[in-house]
Amino acid sequence: MQMRSSRGWVWVAFGVVVVFLLAQVVWWLVFQRNTIQQNIEYAETAWLQEAALVQQLWAATAPEKRETLRLELQKAFPHLEVEGERVYVNPERLQAYRTEQMRHLRMFAYEGPVFLLVMLLGLYIIGRSLRSEQEFKRRQQNFLMAASHEFRTPISTLRLLAQTLTMRELPREKQLAYLEHMTHEIDRMEDLTERLLATSRLAQGMGQIKPERHDLNQAVSRCLARQQQTLAARGAVLHLEPAPTPLPVDLDPEAFALVLSNLLDNAIKYSPQPEKPIWVRLHSRGGQAVLEVEDRGVGLSKGQLQQIFEPFYRVGDEQTRRTRGLGLGLYLVKSITELMGGRVWAEALPQGSRFVLSFPLVEAQGLVGERRPA
Numbered sequence: 001m002q003m004r005s006s007r008g009w010v011w012v013a014f015g016v017v018v019v020f021l022l023a024q025v026v027w028w029l030v031f032q033r034n035t036i037q038q039n040i041e042y043a044e045t046a047w048l049q050e051a052a053l054v055q056q057l058w059a060a061t062a063p064e065k066r067e068t069l070r071l072e073l074q075k076a077f078p079h080l081e082v083e084g085e086r087v088y089v090n091p092e093r094l095q096a097y098r099t100e101q102m103r104h105l106r107m108f109a110y111e112g113p114v115f116l117l118v119m120l121l122g123l124y125i126i127g128r129s130l131r132s133e134q135e136f137k138r139r140q141q142n143f144l145m146a147a148s149h150e151f152r153t154p155i156s157t158l159r160l161l162a163q164t165l166t167m168r169e170l171p172r173e174k175q176l177a178y179l180e181h182m183t184h185e186i187d188r189m190e191d192l193t194e195r196l197l198a199t200s201r202l203a204q205g206m207g208q209i210k211p212e213r214h215d216l217n218q219a220v221s222r223c224l225a226r227q228q229q230t231l232a233a234r235g236a237v238l239h240l241e242p243a244p245t246p247l248p249v250d251l252d253p254e255a256f257a258l259v260l261s262n263l264l265d266n267a268i269k270y271s272p273q274p275e276k277p278i279w280v281r282l283h284s285r286g287g288q289a290v291l292e293v294e295d296r297g298v299g300l301s302k303g304q305l306q307q308i309f310e311p312f313y314r315v316g317d318e319q320t321r322r323t324r325g326l327g328l329g330l331y332l333v334k335s336i337t338e339l340m341g342g343r344v345w346a347e348a349l350p351q352g353s354r355f356v357l358s359f360p361l362v363e364a365q366g367l368v369g370e371r372r373p374a
Contacts, residue, residue: 231268269297300353
């Protein structure tokens with residue numbers, strides 16, 4: 001509530017500044033217009049008065065001295081003309097002066113809006129930066145809440161199971177079941193820790209990728225085989241559709257396993273039905289090896305397709321969320337995929353979502369793990 005109140009006051013302050021700038025520019029333009037108009041009127045009056053004084057001087061000057069006086073008048077009063085006995089203001093000079101002053105007014109009228117536009121653009125950029133910073137802080141707060149929850153749950157479970165094992169005599173089958181449950185919770189904490197460490201390494205620029213040439217079909221099959229039991233226990237029903245031909249790419253097996261694990265974990269978390277069908281498709285397209293992970297979960301809106309890859313981003317509030325997570329999985333997917341030279345993007349489906357990875361195809365010679373003739 002305090003953050004929302006502070007945010008509200010910030011935007012009120014921005015509104016006041018914008019109104020002040022508008023009023024200041026309008027006042028400045030009106031002031032310059034009035035000043036220039038006064039200058040024109042003052043010049044016309046002053047020149048007419050000068051013409052009257054020069055007329056008297058001209059009339060009082062002897063005819064033989066008027067030529068010398070004419071030359072002096074041309075230097076001192078270039079805007080005056082002498083014709084016979086008449087001295088008057090040169091209309092062309094007066095019009096030129098008016099035109100020059102109006103040009104200054106047009107210049108001010110142009111500079112005022114440009115100044116206002118630059119200031120408003122600067123305020124807009126500052127406002128966007130503040131909003132991004134506030135959003136990032138909100139995500140960090142949500143992340144801390146999520147991290148506390150994610151670690152507290154397995155720790156509490158482990159403590160309860162350990163106390164139960166030490167305080168009660170249990171049948172061997174029950175003990176093994178408890179130990180298996182404890183192993184599962186330890187694996188969960190290890191997975192959370194690995195994600196946090198991977199995020200920290202990426203943030204510090206220490207992410208090290210050791211690419212090797214692999215067939216993407218085989219790399220995916222190995223990852224799925226290692227995770228088959230865990231995925232089945234969480235209700236996932238995998239449908240693997242490999243490419244009909246090898247897809248040689250350069251990737252780091254361990255890093256790729258983390259990427260695919262996060263995509264599958266994301267698909268399972270946001271598929272609320274008991275059976276959670278997931279399609280893993282591989283094919284080639286335009287010189288790229290393409291991997292698709294598709295689910296029938298809650299799906300994504302078009303406005304979230306880019307935000308979901310930002311660190312700590314999660315849809316909704318951590319206090320009301322129904323799925324566990326830290327908001328780091330898809331950030332790791334994007335960062336690690338790009339470190340391996342690939343790309344990742346999300347697509348919204350009528351039901352569910354699809355995440356697509358693409359890696360440049362390379363020459364097939366020297367594939368790691370390929371079968372060689374005896």
